[in-house]
Structure formats: C-alpha cells, structure tokens
Amino acid sequence: MGFFSGPGDDERESMKPRSELDDLQKAILEAAMPQEVEKVALDELTRLSKADTSSAEYTIGVNYLGYLKGLPWHSETVDNLDMRRAATILDDEHHGLDDVKERILEHLAVKILKLSRKPAILVVDDDKTARRNLAHVLGKEGYEVQLAAGGAEALALLSAKTFDVLVTDLKMDKVDGLQVVEKAVAVSPDIGVIMVTGYATPPAAVEAITRGAFHFLAKPLQLDLLRKTIKDLLLKKTANLGSRGPLLCFVGPPGTGKTSLQRSIAKSLGRKFIRISLAGVKDEAEIRGHRRSYVGALPGRIIQEINRAGSKNPVIMLDEIDKLDHEGRGNTAAALLEVLDHSQNHHFLDHYLDVPFDLSWVIFIATANSTANIPAPLLDRLEILSLPGYTEEEKEVIAVKHLVPREVDEAGLAGHPLEFTKEAIEKIIRDHTREAGLRNLQRQIAAICRKIARKVLADQNGVGGDYMVITPEKVDELLGPRKFYFDLAAVREQVGVVTGLAWTESGGQIMFLEATIMKGKENLLLTGSLGEVMKESAQAALSYIRSNAARFQVADDFFLGHDIHIHLPAGAIPKDGPSAGLAIALALLSLLTNRAARKDVALSGELTLSGRLLPVGGVREKVMAARRAGIKKVIFPSLNEPDLLELPPEIKRDLQIFCAATVEEIVEHVLR
Template identity: 50%
Template sequence: MIFFRKNDDTPQAPEPGPQGLAERARAAELPPAAREAVDAELARLANTDPSAAEYAISTNYVELLLSLPWNAVTPDSLDLERAEAVLDASHAGLGQIKDRILEHLASRTMRQKSEAWILVVDDEPIARENLRHVLVREGYRVETAENGQAALERVRRFEFDLIVTDLKMDRMDGLQLLDKAKAVSPATKIMIVTGYATVDTAVRAIKTGAVHYLTKPIDLDEFRASVRGILAQRPAESASRSPILCFVGPPGVGKTSVGMAIAQAMGRTFTRMSLADLRDDAELRGHRRTYVGALPGRVISALRGLSVRNPVFMLDEVDKIGRDVKGDPAQALLEILDPEQNCRFVDRYMEVPFDLSGVFFIATANSTERLAGPVLDRMEVVPFTGYSEEEKIEIATRFLAPRQLREHGLTHPYPEFTREALQGIIRGYTNEAGVRGLEREIARVCRKIARVCLSEGKTGFAGDIAPDMAVSLLGPRRFSHETAGHGPQIGEAVGLVWSETGGEIVSVEVSRMRGASRLLLTGSLGEVLKESGQIALSHLRSNAVDFGIDPGFFSEHDIHIHIPAGGVSKDGPSAGLTMAVALFSLLSGRPTSPGMAFSGEISLSGRVLRVAGVREKLLAAVRAGITSVVLPMENAAEVEEAGRSMASLPRIVLVSEVRQALAAAFDAPSGPTPPEAKP
C-alpha cells in the first residue's frame, strides 16, 4: 500500500464558526462602519447557541459583509483608440452614441493623466523657494505665492491639487487662506507648515479642513511622504463618480449590446438586471433582517457575485417597473442613481452604507413617458434612433448573417446573402426600427437551408441566397408599407408618423357633406389627434377670407376627417399640419403637389410647432418614394443631423407658419413664399 504525505505548506481553509469569521474579519479591509457592524455581530455570535435561529441569521450577515468588494475595483482601460476600435467592430452606425462614450472616456483620461499641481505659500522667499525646489524634483508642477491674498487670487483662476501654506503671514494668515480656499475650491487639499505650532492651531486647522499639519524645521523625508500620500488619493477621487446614462429607443436597436461594448472598451465587468414588472421595492433595497428568509437587494447581491465595486451595471427595461401596495420600486432607484446619494447607499439588510458611486449605471427604456420625473432627472438620456435600410443591410452583412450561419452549421462553405435578398427580407418580412426581427428571419432562412441540405445528403450549401430563394423559403410577404405611388387626390394629404416600430406614412382623407357644421373624426384616433383636427379646422375657419374660402360654407356642411387602418390606435402631436393641408385641399378643390408629405403640429394662430422622431419619419419618406417633405423650422437641427447619418434625403422644406406650408403644397401658392428648401 502506498501512502501520500500531505504537504504542510498547503493553505488551510478558515475554521468554520465564529472563530473562522473573526480571522477573516481581522484580515479584511473594511470601512469603519462595516468594521463596527462585523465586530458587534461577532460579539453577539460568541454568546449565541449554534442551534438557535439567530445564529444562522448572524452568520449569514457577517458572511455578506466580509464577501462584499469594499475596495476591489477594476482599473479602467483608457486607450481611446482601442475603445473606438471595439465600438466600431461591434456596432454599425450609432455615431452619436459612440461619440458620447468616447467623450466620457476622454474626460476620465484627461482627469487621471493630468499632472499634480501644488501651490506653495510662504512669506519667506528662502523657505518658499526651498519647498518649490523639493517638490519640482519629485515631479510635481509647482507655483508659489508670497502671502495668503496672492494665493487666493491664484486659486480663483486655477485649480490646484494641493496647497502647502505657512501659518503666520501678513495680510492673510494660513487659517484664513484655508477657510477661503476651501470655499472657492472644495476639492483642493491644504497642508499647514508652520514654525509656530500649538495644539490650538493644529486643532483649528484640522477642523477647518486641513489634511495635514507639519512643524518647522521640516523633515524633508516626512514632507515628501506626506505630499505623496495626499496626492495618491487624487486618481481614485477623480474616477469615483461615474455617469448615469439612460438609453432610450425602440426594441432591437442595440441598447444592451452597446452597454456590453462599453464594458469591453473600458475593461470593466458587465452585468445586467431586468426591472420589467418589478413591483416590490425590497427587490432593490433589500429586506430587513427581522423577516424570515430576508435577503439583500439585487444590486448588492450582484456586486457580491462580481467581486468588484465598479462594474458596468445595466438596469434593463426601467420604464416597465410596476407599482402596487408593497411600494414603488421607481422611488428606490432615486438613492441608487442619484450621484449625490449613491456614495452612501444603505441596503436594508446590510444597514451599512456601501459606495455605489464607482458603478457605471446604464438604464434602458423604450420611451421616457412612463419614467417618474425625479428618476429621469438623475439620468442623462441618450436617444437611440431606428436604423435606415442601408444600415440594416450593413448590420446584417457584418454581424447577423455570419452569426446565424455559424449557429446553424452552414460554414463549409459560407453561403452569402445578396444585398437584394437582405433588402427583400427587410421590406417584406420585418416592420421594426431595430434589427431583432431581421435576425429572426435570417435564422429562418438558415434553418430551412440546413433542412434542405440534410434531406439531399449535402454537408453544406454553396452559392448565393438570392431574393427569389429567400421568398420561396419564407413564403408570402407579411408586411406592405404605404407608398406614394398613386397620384394626389383632392381632400387628401400624406403625413409622416412615428411609432415604436419606426417611421411610417399615412394618408389623411377629408370629405364634406350637407349638415350642421359638425366635425367627424374616425380612424381610432386619440384625444391629441382629435384636438389637432379641431385646431386645423378652427384656424382655416377663422382665416377663411384670407385663404379664399367662402365663410358661409362651414355653417351648411359637415366635415369628416379619416385616417385609414382604423384597427390601429393612433395618437400624437404631429398630425395638425397634415390635417390642415388636407382640409385646405378639399375646400379649395386643389390637390397637393405629387410626392409630398408633411409632419408638424399647429397652433390656433397658425404657427407650425416642433415634432419628434424626425429621422424615423425621413427614413419612412425615403422608403415610400416621397420626394419632398415639409417640416417645422424648429426641427432644423434634427434635419441637419439626419443628413449626416443618411445616404440620401428627400427635398426638405422648413416652415414656421401654416401659410408657408400651403404655399409649398399647392401649385397655385397662397400666402408668402416658403423658405428655400434644403437638399
């Protein structure tokens, strides 16, 4: 029989029970509040019977505090070129979002790589010059001031990391400078160096905000070590507060994957938590330990599992949080997301503050309508717009098709989706702003090809996937988008609308009949759309003479406004201009100019007001073959931004009044000439 001798150098696991926890507690680097809580709980455990229920509760509590990453952080990768390469390799388009992330990384890089600046203040030239010489040799950037008043003037114009000041000086002594400099620049550290040291002045200096107090003659080694220790905290403090972003956009536009790319670009750990239908605020804040089966909140639990306190933390579907008698979870987010509070976040289970300021929180939502105002106020909204057809084709070619081909074993060799096939899938089988549905359709094609290959005994499919092949595999097309192919009709105008699936065009139809001056609105319209119809009619009636309309017409006729597809609910503040144009077309007996679409809300006085979703509406116009689009003048910036990200735009006419829109819409102008169109 062979015996193996155990290696005595093998590290031993901590003993179970209070003794083992006490050893771990002594070795752990805990903040003062956590140290006090652990010591108190260990003292209670020492006097508790292990068979009692309280014993397990206390043990679990101490285990949690000892396992949390109080000081463990992942250093940021601040290489902007690498970060840009990661974002470009993982996502097509999204230029504005990528710029925002790179700007954040650039600001962190500037802050962390900036040199330390020190201001030396002393009324003795020799002492001042000696300190400056010592600090310069240590590699710091140093400026000097001959008294407190001169130093204060420099602090007002320049931010210093550290001020080294004498105590007794003419015009303004060190304590006065300390008080006034902290008011001007709270982040600046101040060290007092004096030959008139007393216990009273030392106590007053520390209470006022000094971080160190040295007596003359100075021990240079002690002075260097003190300065080095003070400035060593500077990078950690500059990087302690992370931004809180809220990605808002329709489904499938890449909000979650962008968050993952941010974590990869920064070199941080990524975690995601879905808040959809979260109803109990204890899920975020934790349960009090008095409850049976109490647990910490999901945020603290996630950080415990990650073992770092500065991950990229995605709060997904934040606009779908529920609410019931157990509390409002959205209000629990205030303490988590508020930069002024989350540095001391208190979980109910822990009852000890934990610093969340280093966490890079990213919330995602489809819209901001359901977000509580205080929660929204604490986040920086980053809008995600829908993709154009060109961008969808590029995304499918670079990412979606290769991934699905690999997942379905079609790699020997790779089939290739032609551009026309992808275009046909996008137009006939998807109706979305993002690309989630497009990837599902590509997966359907791959599954059907894999089945055909197996039935024919082939190991792969060689060749291109053409449009006719895609249609034969996917079957009849499921979506047909409205087009501007038919000629203009009297009493009809084409409007541009936005929905969660992207932009669309709709026809607004108006007819008249004998009646008693009633306005009928049909098409499953919401209250805002109904009000837009009332405003459009009231504006035309109040200015009937100016528009060349018989004022007596309205008292003898009913007017019916209809938007087709009545089975689909419609609402929103952007159809007023389209309704006004359709009404004027009916009342004047003239059709609108061919290939023209409108979007804008109007006021009773005839002003054309700003609308949202301009890029999605322009994408819909391009897809439908619209040649001219009339938009509010207030949307000029969005039109310019869309022009930079879209390959081609229709002719854009920007208007500020209804008269200008009518002048652009009809062959025989009425009113002033519209502003010159921008290509």
C-alpha cells in the same frame, strides 16, 4: 456505551463554532475593509461568540459577516486610458450612430483626462529647509509640487490655481495655517488638506479638522505616513473625479444598440459590465436591500451584482429605467437618486449591510425606450442620448458585417459556404420586419440559418445544394409570404386625399388622410381610432378654414347644411398626436376647392387657429418613411429646420424638403 458521546466528542462539537468564528475573524482582518466597517464586523463577531449556535440569529450573523468580507472593498480593475482603442472598439462593433459615439468618446475623454492628470500639491511652510525636503520627496512620487513660503503667498496661489492637495504648517507669521485651510476649502471644496505642526495637541487637531483638514500630522514628519496619507486622500478624490459629470441615458426603440453600446464602453475601459433590469421594480428594497431582521434578507440588486462581479468599479447598466413601477412599496425612484447622486453615493447605505459602501467608482448608464415615464427628479440628473432607428442602408451593412456571420456561426454553419445576396437581405428587411432596430432582422436571419442547417444534415451528398445561396426567392420559400406592407405613394391623385407622415415605435410611416362632404347637420365626423389630441387638431383645422374661407376662395357657407367626414385608414390602429393638423387642413382645402392633392408630396406639422405651424417630433423617422414610400417632396414647419439640418445626407437623398411658417405658403406646393 455506543449510545452516548464521550468527552472527546463534546469537545469536538464545541470547537466547531469556535473554529468557524476564528476563520471569519481571520477573513475579516485580511479583507482590508474600511476602518469603520471592520469595527462593525468585529463587534458582530463578538456578539456571535456569545450566541447559541443553533439559533437563527447566529446563522443570520454568520451569513452577514460572510457577505461583508466578500465585498470588493479595494478590488478594482485598472482602467485602460487608450482613447484610440476606445474609438476603434466603438467603430468595429457599431455601424452608424456617429453622433452617439462621438458623445460617448467625449464622455470617456473627460474621464481619461481627469484620471490621468498629474496631481497638484501645494506645500506651505515658512521653514525653507522643510519646504525643500517636502518638495523633493513628493516630486519623486510623481506629483506636481508648488511651494509657498508663508500663508499670504499661499492665499495668492490658491486664488490663481487649483490644487488637489494642500500640505500646510499650522504656526506661521501673519497668516497662519488655519486661515490658509479656510481659504483653500472656500475656493475649492474638493481640495484635500493635510495639516503638519510641531504643536500637535488634541484641541489643535480638532480645530484643524473642523476647519476642513483631512488629516493632522505631527512634526517631525514620518515620510512614509505622509506618503500614505496623500495616497489615500488622492484615491478618494480620484473616485470622485472619475464618476462626476453627466449620467448618460440611452433612449431609443428596442434593438437600436443600447445594451451593446454599454458593453463596448466597459470593454474600451477594461471594466466589468453589469446589467440590472429595472422593469417592474416596485419595492425600494430591490435597490436598498432588506434589513437583516427579515427572514431571507438580502442586499439590494446593486450591492449583489457588485459582489458577484468582484470589482468596485464596474460599468452598471440600469436597463429600462422608464419602466419602474411607481405604485409599489416605498419610492424606488428616490432610492435610485441616492445611487446616482455624486454627492451621496460615496456613502451609499444598503439596509442589509448597514454600513456605507462607496459607489462613486461605478460608472452608471441608464437606458429607456422613452423619457415620458421617467420621474422628473430622476430625468433631471440624466443626459439623454437618443438612438434613432436605422435606415435600410444601415441595416443592410450591419446584417452583412455582424448579423449574418454571427447567426451562421450560431447555427453551426461556420465551415459551410452559406451566402446571403444583397437582394435577399433587402427583402428580409422590407417584407419580414417592421422595426426601428435590428432585433427582428436578427431573428429572421437566424430562422433561415436554422432551416439551412437542417437541410445540410438531410443532404446525403453533404454540402453543395443550391440552397447555400440565399436569394429573394429562397427568402419567401424559407420564411413564407411577406408579413409587412409599407404604404407607398398613392397611384393616382384624388380630391380630399392628402399624404401625411406619422411616427410610431417601429419607425416612421406615411398615412393617407381622407375628407369628404355630404348633406347633414353641420357635424364634423372623425373616424380611424383617433385620440383626443388628434380630434382637437381636426377641430382646429376646420375652424381655421371656416374663419379664413375668403382667403382660400372657399364659400362662406360651405358648412351650412352639410357634414364633413375625416377618416384615417387602418382603423384598428390607435392614432394620436398634434402633427396631423396641417395634413387635415390641406385635405379639407383640397375637398372644398375641388383641387387634387399631389401624390408625391407628404407633410407633417401642428396647426394653430391663427394658421401658424408648430414643430413636430420624429423628423428623422418621418423623412425615412417618405423616402421609402417614393415621396418626392416633404413639408415641415420652419421651426423643424434645425432637426432637418442634422439629418445625414443619405437619408435626404432624392428628397426635396420644404419648410414653411404658415398654411398659405404650403397650398401651392400640395394642391394642383
């Protein structure tokens, strides 16, 4: 009857899981997994063959095996080792950032030299014929081969030179192969050792491998097996060579090119690029994966992305490493340490896979906006490369060469003669953006292009309106009135008002520090949304002047029966840091000596109670802000001289820079 299945239907139903498992077995064997991984996969397959196909356990197992067979265990991209090409790509895609690009090229150069070096092999055998035959065979493979007639000669060579592989006989007079292996491993722990002998007994093999041998081969040698063993050994060693070295971390404000630089590194090497955002990650399972016993378990983000890329040697960008959530489940920073540690990541154990996966082929590069929130153990493994903000001149060049062409094309205007004048770009930068990077500049240019695209469609005469040339007037018309105002140098000089320099995430800026005195109860009043550190700086400045009143020709009792009020305008903006201490002291001296402060001088420095000046940060941004504001002279502590010497000439143009170690050296430069 039609309501019941016949025997043929039952057979077909029973064949489905069997066929599925057969396909999985075939795929596992074709995937060329590492031997230990293949064993785990086949054991799991055997277990599934006995499981109920309708159970959740069966589905979980099939999905697991599907993931294992799909991982790129041996799939990789071939590195492009052309240094000139790498330099050209970096220069074409990034304007400025010369120090950062130079460090990246150094990083790549070390990797390229390590990866392109001809492997050196030391062959040790007291049989002259065997030595010569091995030298001939290995030399034809492109290896640099050196020979030793015995253990004593081998020990001398190992002390004088570094070798990648040691091929040594076991039984030799005076110094045998085991002693040679011990010496080789002691001198160079990374050396690969292959022991060859005519006495291939299990105890001898165990002892050789215990002493540090990678493989144990019996005589007479099978040359194909020897070639394969050396190749496998060097392959593993190459991964370690290519990945070792400092882990770079690009630190800088948003929009300064951290991501695009990493894309360029991947492009120059010919590797695939992967971006993994760590912002807000609070569960270590995001890194290490979930165990398969959990419903909906998946590998960690790193294994997932490598699987998606289909390559075991991509460039992985660990974005916003400073924004890891430290209050979640597990320790995400500790999980990252295992990923980034060269001594551990060649056997990275994802909880879902539960078998080791080699991450040593991957180039990891991190990014952060600040190092302040990066855990100390993680920070210790990173080499910090700072990406400072761009100057106005650099922004103009980047806008003309990169941003305008890109946004014109994005807006569908590639076939239209849209032109931005130099003055228009300057106006966008100064009046409609305030940032260290380029993100908002790109948005404003994109907004103008979109508005022009609409005008082009609305223009019944086709292309040809005067709106196709973007002038400063057109910028105001399209973007509206200016949104940002940068403080300029004071119009007139005043007593008690000094120009300081500040650093913010959007770059540097000048700030005015105002001081006044009135009758009162000897209080120091501080206003302007000041943080605790800045308040302490003001207290220290006042105490320094009170204790040195005679030196500055100030009345000893100036504070008696008076209050002093120090104010920093823009009270809605929080301000903190020690670098205002010097400016506060000069504002007080200006007030108490009734000498006006020069309007074209700006200063920054931390002041101690003894009058010494300590170095400050953000020197580049502060100098840029002073130049933009029309300041003629900037003053910094002497300890900041190295920072000032590193600044490019265009940033210091039209500026006089003065460095001092104490307050006394500065007074005549600031006060009339």
